[in-house]
Amino acid sequence: MTTSRSARLLRAANRHARLVHALACALMALPALLIAWDWARGTLATNPLEQLIRAHGEWALNLLLAVLAITPLRHALVHASRRLDRRWGRRWADWNWLIRLRRPIGLASFFYALAHVGLYAAFDVGWDWSEFAIDLRNKPFVLAGIATFALLLPLAITSTDAWMRRLKRGWKRLHTLVYPAAMLAVLHFVWLSKPGVQRPYIYGLLLALLLLYRVAVRWLARDTAVAPPPDEEAAEREQ
Amino acid sequence: MLIARRADIQPSEITPEDVYLQRRRFLGHAAALCAAAAAPAAHADADDMRVTLLPGEKPNSWDEITSYNNFYEYSPDKHAVAALAQNLAPHPWTISIEGEVARPRTLDIEQLLREFRPRERIYRLRCVEGWSMVIPWSGIPLAELLAQAQPTSRARFVKFVTLLDPARFYGQRRPTLPWPYTEGLSIAEAMHPLTLLATGLYGKPMPNQNGAPVRLVVPWKYGYKSIKSIVTIRLEEQQPLTTWAQVAPKDYGFVANVNPRIALARGTQSRENRVGELRKRETLLFNGYAEQVAPLYAGLDIDKLL
Numbered sequence: 246m247t248t249s250r251s252a253r254l255l256r257a258a259n260r261h262a263r264l265v266h267a268l269a270c271a272l273m274a275l276p277a278l279l280i281a282w283d284w285a286r287g288t289l290a291t292n293p294l295e296q297l298i299r300a301h302g303e304w305a306l307n308l309l310l311a312v313l314a315i316t317p318l319r320h321a322l323v324h325a326s327r328r329l330d331r332r333w334g335r336r337w338a339d340w341n342w343l344i345r346l347r348r349p350i351g352l353a354s355f356f357y358a359l360a361h362v363g364l365y366a367a368f369d370v371g372w373d374w375s376e377f378a379i380d381l382r383n384k385p386f387v388l389a390g391i392a393t394f395a396l397l398l399p400l401a402i403t404s405t406d407a408w409m410r411r412l413k414r415g416w417k418r419l420h421t422l423v424y425p426a427a428m429l430a431v432l433h434f435v436w437l438s439k440p441g442v443q444r445p446y447i448y449g450l451l452l453a454l455l456l457l458y459r460v461a462v463r464w465l466a467r468d469t470a471v472a473p474p475p476d477e478e479a480a481e482r483e484q
Numbered sequence: 485m486l487i488a489r490r491a492d493i494q495p496s497e498i499t500p501e502d503v504y505l506q507r508r509r510f511l512g513h514a515a516a517l518c519a520a521a522a523a524p525a526a527h528a529d530a531d532d533m534r535v536t537l538l539p540g541e542k543p544n545s546w547d548e549i550t551s552y553n554n555f556y557e558y559s560p561d562k563h564a565v566a567a568l569a570q571n572l573a574p575h576p577w578t579i580s581i582e583g584e585v586a587r588p589r590t591l592d593i594e595q596l597l598r599e600f601r602p603r604e605r606i607y608r609l610r611c612v613e614g615w616s617m618v619i620p621w622s623g624i625p626l627a628e629l630l631a632q633a634q635p636t637s638r639a640r641f642v643k644f645v646t647l648l649d650p651a652r653f654y655g656q657r658r659p660t661l662p663w664p665y666t667e668g669l670s671i672a673e674a675m676h677p678l679t680l681l682a683t684g685l686y687g688k689p690m691p692n693q694n695g696a697p698v699r700l701v702v703p704w705k706y707g708y709k710s711i712k713s714i715v716t717i718r719l720e721e722q723q724p725l726t727t728w729a730q731v732a733p734k735d736y737g738f739v740a741n742v743n744p745r746i747a748l749a750r751g752t753q754s755r756e757n758r759v760g761e762l763r764k765r766e767t768l769l770f771n772g773y774a775e776q777v778a779p780l781y782a783g784l785d786i787d788k789l790l
Binding site (some may be wrong): 260297376 | 559
């Protein structure tokens with residue numbers, strides 16, 4: 246049986262992990278560069294302060310959802326490749342490049358969140374702690390946002406290979422915090438939005454689908470004998 | 485078109501005889517009303533109400549003012565309103581002055597501009613969302629229109645209603661707010677010389693997204709009091725039920741004076757984001773118009789007024 250073109254491409258992707266990684270990082274830095282460029286030229290938005298803060302927050306959320314989309318996407322690609330190539334077994338490994346992108350994407354999400362929180366602290370509350378305390382008390386969305394950031398912070402710190410090895414099984418358990426973080430992030434968006442604004446609910450719907458997928462997979466795995474999920478941790482470390 | 489005309493001679497330079505006489509009539513009415521409302525100081529003519537900007541303050545640009553609009557009749561998204569509002573077609577347009585007045589009338593917007601002399605006023609506008617702008621309005625002091633209608637002794641409040649037309653106002657097809665948008669003032673506030681029935685900005689007719697063809701501007705109150713695209717001005721004995729007060733009474737009171745000391749349910753109002761600036765400003769009591777409007781609330785605890 247001949248190797249299909251798509252399979253060759255995938256193998257190339259796996260072989261050139263560093264290149265894929267670099268491309269992904271460049272792509273994820275692009276929104277920040279565009280925001281900075283627009284801001285410098287004065288064309289960011291009518292209200293630049295608001296847009297500076299909001300744009301970084303939205304990209305943090307976009308990338309957080311992208312992280313959660315990787316597992317379903319990988320499963321979908323595995324199924325597709327099985328159908329198209331009629332090859333089983335080792336084909337699983339061909340999708341490792343996608344898993345390897347998960348940590349950089351998660352980290353990028355954290356950096357956008359950091360910029361979002363930093364801009365809020367610097368310009369919105371102007372480094373005034375009493376002002377921040379009042380915000381925290383009066384605006385539930387600020388509380389939800391800060392809680393999201395507090396959950397993302399340990400994930401970003403422990404994102405290195407060294408921490409993965411040190412925490413062993415605990416690493417995976419710790420990083421399930423990404424689920425409550427994503428839920429809080431969407432809640433933050435819903436609470437800060439005005440009545441009648443639909444955007445946060447679109448994010449809510451996407452997140453619900455991504456989470457439901459996991460529930461469904463677990464539920465199906467309990468009933469039928471499905472092949473165990475590939476060892477993602479091992480794949481992630483194998484750089 | 486009459487409305488679009490930018491006078492070569494500033495309106496303040498000439499005073500036609502009929503306007504002059506009209507103003508004398510208005511002054512008489514205003515004095516009578518002030519006495520009736522037991523206002524401590526009788527206000528002078530509106531033109532004497534020189535509104536000064538703070539050091540370093542300058543008007544926001546035309547682009548800023550016309551691209552960042554709260555107009556729920558179109559969309560709750562401030563950035564979406566300008567494009568959506570292009571269908572408004574504000575001509576012809578009639579406003580009805582009715583209720584507790586001796587001379588109720590319905591007048592066309594062109595008639596309004598012919599009968600009353602538009603003035604130019606540069607006001608700060610502070611939105612309860614936490615942003616503010618400086619806007620060069622043109623319009624007619626509401627007091628002049630009300631004085632002509634001759635409020636009766638039972639007229640204690642003025643209710644304003646926006647056009648209800650879901651065919652044009654897409655936002656009215658959804659129950660985001662109880663339509664039509666309704667706002668209100670006490671008669672003393674409505675007669676205050678700062679209160680403007682605005683018909684334009686930057687010397688041009690009111691852009692659709694800013695509430696064409698005629699809107700209220702009450703610069704010492706939060707922006708939601710400054711109702712857009714008005715069709716009815718109704719004088720009433722009872723305090724009218726206003727739109728936002730029905731939706732969230734803890735955030736949107738009837739009085740709604742800008743007050744940095746009152747923290748609303750939606751958050752503190754102590755600082756504001758002047759559109760175009762990165763650092764926030766301190767919000768001023770009565771939005772910086774305390775000197776002019778404080779007498780309206782003499783004897784009241786302004787920190788308890790919602």
